[in-house]
Amino acid sequence: EAHTPYDPDKIQAADQLVIEELTKLSELKHAYREKNPKPVAATPQDARLLSEIQEQQNLLKTYEVMVKKFQSQIQTRDTEITHLQQQIDEAKLRKSKLEKKLKQRGLLNKESEESDDEENYFSIELTPTKSIWLLHRLAYSFDPKVKVFQVKKGSDFSEIHMESVVKNVILDEGAERPKVGLMVSSVLIEADAFTGEDQGCFASCLISQVHQYKVDD
Incomplete structure (x- = not known):
């Protein structure tokens, strides 16, 4: 046993x-x-x-x-x-x-994710830089040459030559119109305008569409 x-x-x-x-x-x-x-x-x-x-x-x-x-x-x-x-x-x-x-x-995946984040960051930073560079190239192609000025808050916003990124905005009767504008000598360049709730705005250098207009004297 x-x-x-x-x-x-x-x-x-x-x-x-x-x-x-x-x-x-x-x-x-x-x-x-x-x-x-x-x-x-x-x-x-x-x-x-x-x-x-x-x-x-x-x-x-x-x-x-x-x-x-x-x-x-x-x-x-x-x-x-x-x-x-x-x-x-x-x-x-x-x-x-x-x-x-x-x-x-896990470390490799983390490094890969960080690399992707860096690429996305540089891509985001590159887009406006490229847009500004294209705007300058376009400005130098005009005859006479145009000069680009950054519009400051307080300029009149033109619905004819500009487009607001805030769509379908309905202003109350008697309300102050948004203020923004971009004029270069005798050439107008259409650009996106960012308006705020106080109807003020900040002129954008991120140009989505560029058109040439002749302004009557």
Whole structure:
């Protein structure tokens, strides 16, 4: 019962029983020799004693077989434990490698996202810069050459030559009209105008449409 299921405490107790039995047999043998130093005729008591000794020897052989069997099972269990421990160590190593790969991929994805954000930022910054550059190129192509001035808040807003980015704005009767304008010498250039709630505005240099108009003197 000590090995099914495997119980180290019970196996140790069984070993102790075997040792105790062997000790008893040894003491019995010595006691017998001390009491009977010379061979004498066997008596019924001696025959009974020899029978007990033979029985104990047979029992001892049985114990020895059981001990060897237990030792073999213990070695088998130790081998299984060692194999399982190796599998656990390998699993931990694979886990560590996977975590490193995931961290590296996360870092690469983060760097890729930052790169995309930078590209989007430069794209947003490039659009108005390109528009201003095109406006300057267009201005230099006119004859006579035109000059571009940034319109300040307070200039009159012209619905003919300008377009507000605020669509479908209906002004109350008597309300002050938006103020913005862009005039260059005798050439008018249509541009987007950004108006605010106070009917003031800020002149935009982001030109979406460019048209040339001749202004009568």
